[in-house]
Amino acid sequence: MQGFLSGYLYFLAMEFMVLVTLLSLLILVPTFFLFGHKKKYNGQLPPGSLGLPVIGQSIGLLKALKADRVNKWFQERIRIHGPVWKASIFGYPTVVLHGPAANKFIYTCDGNLLTNTQPPSFSRIMGSRNIIELSGDDHKRVRTALVSFLKLEVLKQYVAKVDEEVQHHLQTHWEGKHEMQVQPLIKILTFNIICSLLFGIERGPEREKMLPLFQDMIEGVLSIPLNLPFTKYSRGILARKKLVPIILQVIREKKKALEEQRNPQKDLITSLLSIHDNESSTIMSEDEIIDNIILVMVAGYDTTSVLITFLVKLLANNKSIYSNVAKEQEEISCKKTYEEANLTWEDLTKMKYTWRVATEMMRIDTPVTLSFRRAKQDIEYGGFIIPKGWQVLLTSSMTHMDDSIFQNPTMFDPARFDKHAPPPPPFSYVAFGGGPRMCPGFELAKIETLVMMHRLVTRFSWELLNKDESFKRIPMPEFDQGLLVHVKPLKEDGVI
Numbered sequence: 001m002q003g004f005l006s007g008y009l010y011f012l013a014m015e016f017m018v019l020v021t022l023l024s025l026l027i028l029v030p031t032f033f034l035f036g037h038k039k040k041y042n043g044q045l046p047p048g049s050l051g052l053p054v055i056g057q058s059i060g061l062l063k064a065l066k067a068d069r070v071n072k073w074f075q076e077r078i079r080i081h082g083p084v085w086k087a088s089i090f091g092y093p094t095v096v097l098h099g100p101a102a103n104k105f106i107y108t109c110d111g112n113l114l115t116n117t118q119p120p121s122f123s124r125i126m127g128s129r130n131i132i133e134l135s136g137d138d139h140k141r142v143r144t145a146l147v148s149f150l151k152l153e154v155l156k157q158y159v160a161k162v163d164e165e166v167q168h169h170l171q172t173h174w175e176g177k178h179e180m181q182v183q184p185l186i187k188i189l190t191f192n193i194i195c196s197l198l199f200g201i202e203r204g205p206e207r208e209k210m211l212p213l214f215q216d217m218i219e220g221v222l223s224i225p226l227n228l229p230f231t232k233y234s235r236g237i238l239a240r241k242k243l244v245p246i247i248l249q250v251i252r253e254k255k256k257a258l259e260e261q262r263n264p265q266k267d268l269i270t271s272l273l274s275i276h277d278n279e280s281s282t283i284m285s286e287d288e289i290i291d292n293i294i295l296v297m298v299a300g301y302d303t304t305s306v307l308i309t310f311l312v313k314l315l316a317n318n319k320s321i322y323s324n325v326a327k328e329q330e331e332i333s334c335k336k337t338y339e340e341a342n343l344t345w346e347d348l349t350k351m352k353y354t355w356r357v358a359t360e361m362m363r364i365d366t367p368v369t370l371s372f373r374r375a376k377q378d379i380e381y382g383g384f385i386i387p388k389g390w391q392v393l394l395t396s397s398m399t400h401m402d403d404s405i406f407q408n409p410t411m412f413d414p415a416r417f418d419k420h421a422p423p424p425p426p427f428s429y430v431a432f433g434g435g436p437r438m439c440p441g442f443e444l445a446k447i448e449t450l451v452m453m454h455r456l457v458t459r460f461s462w463e464l465l466n467k468d469e470s471f472k473r474i475p476m477p478e479f480d481q482g483l484l485v486h487v488k489p490l491k492e493d494g495v496i
């Protein structure tokens with residue numbers, strides 16, 4: 001996730017920087033890049049060109065992202081330079097890496113070699129103590145605290161709660177409607193699930209107050225970081241200022257309930273407040289909890305909603321996948337009695353085919369494609385030097401499209417992930433990253449996706465209004481018209 005968030009920032013800041021830099025270019029002589037590094041590293045830099053300083057290849061990459069041609073863009077360069085090459089991307093000299101070994105190197109690299117430091121404009125909205133900014137023991141401590149709630153053993157108990165949110169969502173936004181935009185609606189769903197499950201904030205005025213602030217904050221993080229009146233960035237900063245006291249109040253209420261042993265309902269915040277160190281103080285400060293609550297909201301909102309939106313599109317266009325998914329889900333629903341109306345973890349374990357479809361979906365259209373790191377010191381990799389201060393970029397989707405790893409990589413085939421099929425080699429399927437920073441929201445994303453797919457295919461049928469509606473990666477995928485569908489309820493017996 002840190003990859004795509006830094007991606008976001010570099011990406012949008014880049015459009016702004018292109019303008020500023022064009023002017024400064026006239027003054028700045030690119031001697032440093034052209035000669036300084038070449039001389040110092042004496043032929044040890046990877047092949048490729050830094051191009052124009054600062055701008056480098058960014059415009060080409062931005063265009064490819066917007067046209068969803070990013071794999072092709074990287075493939076062309078890998079063909080020319082090989083799996084390790086240099087470029088200047090989003091304002092920094094960058095080494096781009098490709099292949100499972102590169103994935104392993106980036107995802108498992110010691111924080112003393114590669115860092116995730118974000119541009120200051122990011123932490124201004126997201127807070128400086130969020131997990132992405134942390135490294136070493138601090139990162140471990142906060143991650144352990146987050147995972148104590150996000151792990152499967154805990155989340156299993158909340159499947160029914162996710163199901164309630166999904167059913168309420170479908171009742172409110174889908175039932176009785178004919179045409180709708182799927183992507184913005186699913187974003188509201190994932191926001192609501194996070195609010196309820198992770199923060200214990202149930203439906204009502206508090207949640208409604210938070211949604212627009214949260215949306216402004218995300219827009220701010222994704223905007224050109226210009227803090228001037230009326231810019232999205234300044235609205236994002238303002239939204240954070242308004243959101244922080246609301247979250248602080250929630251934290252204090254939960255703290256009080258814990259002190260009074262009122263046995264509050266378990267949620268992420270309560271869980272974070274319950275973990276103590278040896279001196280019996282909480283292991284995370286209030287400020288850290290605030291920053292990480294905000295980060296988790298952002299991390300869990302766009303990613304899962306993108307996956308569900310892709311699946312809605314896939315099932316509309318691929319009748320055979322649709323009928324296999326529908327068959328699996330109907331078998332589950334017809335075995336349930338009226339009393340056990342809500343889905344349970346047990347039900348989800350039977351959705352094996354549906355999850356294979358989702359896994360294959362993320363292989364073909366990976367929600368998070370770019371991961372950025374920064375070299376903290378000169379690093380030797382693959383016979384080349386990655387100089388200190390340079391950016392390191394990884395596109396996870398490149399191994400997903402490598403035909404030496406996945407045969408016929410452009411073909412949609414969920415059977416690749418069958419129980420009996422050989423698993424992909426380590427670090428070649430990396431939709432959720434890998435190593436110590438691998439997505440801790442994986443289990444929640446899986447639960448949300450499976451529950452939503454179950455409720456959708458057992459209650460509705462839908463058609464795309466524009467069969468080929470495309471999306472841009474900015475850098476998270478955004479459908480041009482929000483994925484317009486025509487939706488119809490199924491009759492009681494499951495037929496149209």
Ligand code: HEM
Pocket residue numbers: 001002003004131132143295296299300301303304307367368370371372430431432433434436437438439440441442444445
């Ligand atoms: C389909 C859904 C999702 C996808 C594809 C996804 C993908 C990713 C990826 C690729 C990374 C690692 C990025 C890197 O190393 O550069 C990551 C990290 C992260 N994700 Fe997710 N994510 C998803 C859902 C979620 C959810 C639901 C949550 C929270 C509830 C979440 C929270 C996080 C956090 C906190 C990190 C940072 C972990 C760290 O730095 O230790 N993600 N995610």
